[in-house]
Amino acid sequence: MEKDSKIYIAGHTGMVGSSIVRQLELEGYSNLVRRTSQELDLTSQQAVSAFFQEEKPEFVFLAAAKVGGIEANNTYRAQFLYENLMIQNNVIHQSYVHGVKKLMFLASSCIYPKLSPQPIKESYLLSGKLESTNEPYAIAKIAGVKLCENYNCQYGCNFISVMPTNLYGPNDNYDLETAHVLPALLRKFHEAKIQFDRTGQSEPVELWGTGAPLREFLHVDDLAKACFYLMKTYQGNTSVNIGTGQDISIKELAETIRKIVGFKGKLIWNEDKPDGTPRKLLDVSLVHSLGWKHQIELLEGIAEVYKNKFKNQDA
Ligand SMILES: NC(=O)c1ccc[n+]([C@@H]2O[C@H](COP(=O)([O-])OP(=O)(O)OC[C@H]3O[C@@H](n4cnc5c(N)ncnc54)[C@H](OP(=O)(O)O)[C@@H]3O)[C@@H](O)[C@H]2O)c1
Structure with missing residues (x-):
């Protein structure tokens, strides 16, 4: 890839x-082609x-893809399968033709x-049943890899x-109906804090499950660096895991975000709601051996995202 x-x-x-565009521009690439879905x-x-x-x-x-959290994946099952298959088929096939x-x-x-041994190695793809809530999305993505x-x-x-593992960063989706867990937590705590600061009280922030599941999070700018690096250096049929190789419980994540936001009200865990997969952590030894490692630690990354997105704003 030349400049x-x-x-x-x-x-x-x-x-x-958008993060890949920022990374390419930072590296001096300017002949970039972009089109919105419109x-x-x-x-x-x-x-x-x-x-x-x-x-x-x-x-x-x-x-480009149709992307969302558990709720959206489970509700718009046909759209997640159809649109993702179509987008991939068209772009991959025309890339070949041209x-x-x-x-x-x-x-x-x-x-x-769903029940992969942990941490998850690249070779575990197609070795067991998928999580049912996001099966349509996963089937489409597996077809893309294939x-x-x-x-x-x-x-x-x-x-x-x-x-890539779970991502967060600039331009994330904060719509509570479709958001992933980390941006949803940021928004919930921020809105509760605004209410608490104004009135001295607020509704407790209610979160689903026990908070026990373990998840991994990567800042999207680290992912973009990895994509740029692999585009320049990697060739092969193994789909490369990109993550930090470190996980955190949802409870610990919620407490971390609560502290960053400065919410002093109550937090309750609705244990009647499901927890989902107990642990999801990528084995990142392949990408490390290829010469890439994440740079932005979770606390620093979330604090930066919160400052840029919400601080000095009324949600
Ligand atoms: N977010 C995560 O945590 C995460 C984790 C792992 C992997 N990924 C993967 O990373 C990729 C991007 O995810 P993201 O989080 O950046 O998603 P996103 O913020 O929702 O962005 C989706 C992009 O796809 C475009 N798009 C959707 N439907 C389109 C269509 N029919 N025609 C043209 N463009 C269309 C959208 O364009 P418009 O805005 O113009 O509509 C938008 O630019 C996905 O393949 C996803 O599987 C994401």
């Missing part, structure tokens, strides 16, 4: 795509074919089997894929 290479970032308005609906085969014909990008980061030199597909750690692998095998393409 003047033409690079298409599919999904550049999203949390991951300008180019990636589920349309015809539109994507015309776009590749016109733009002929040399490199592609495929970070001779893209290299493509990176953004998969996700939620596509590993498309890359098999276009490499049959057509000699250079398409790679990565498996």
Whole structure:
């Protein structure tokens, strides 16, 4: 990838795509191609074919997808399967047809089997049953990984894929109906703090489950650095795990966020609600051996996100 290479970032308005754009610009890449979903609906085969014909990008980061938390995944099951399959099929196939030199597909750690041994190695993909709430999303993403692998095998393409863990950072989704756990906690605590500061009291913040499950979180700017690094240095059919290799309980995460936000009211755990998978931690030895390691520690990352997103704002 040269400084003047033409690079298409599919999904550049999203949390991951926008971070990849910032990273590329920081590294001096300026020949970047971007389209919003309004300008180019990636589920349309015809539109994507015309776009590749016109733009002929040399490199592609495929970070466009229908993404959401448990609730959204479970409610919009057909859309998660259909839209993600269509987006991937179109972008990956047209990248092959138009001779893209290299493509990176953004998969996700939620596509590993529900009861994977921990930490999760790349080789555990397709070794067991999926979590039912996000099965449609996972099936689509697995198809994307397999498309890359098999276009490499049959057509000699250079398409790679990565498996990021749970992400947080600038441009995250704070809509409580569709958000992932970390941004949802930030918003809930922030809104409760505003109420507490104004009135001296607030409704308790209610969180689901026992808080016992263990999860891993990576700042999206660290992910973008990894994507850039692997795009330049890695070639192969193994979809590379990207994470910190460290996990934290949801209870500890909630307490950390409560402290960062400065909420002094009550926090209750609704233990009638399900906990979900007890632990989800990636084995990151492959990406470490390839020469990348995360730099932003969780406390520092969350504090920065909170400051930039919420501080001095009334939610
Ligand atoms: N967020 C996480 O924690 C996480 C963790 C692991 C992996 N990932 C992976 O990273 C990738 C990006 O996730 P994200 O968190 O950045 O998602 P996001 O913030 O929701 O962004 C999604 C992007 O996809 C675009 N998009 C969606 N449907 C489209 C369509 N039909 N046509 C064109 N563009 C479309 C959106 O464009 P518009 O804004 O223009 O509509 C937006 O730019 C996904 O593949 C996801 O699986 C995310």
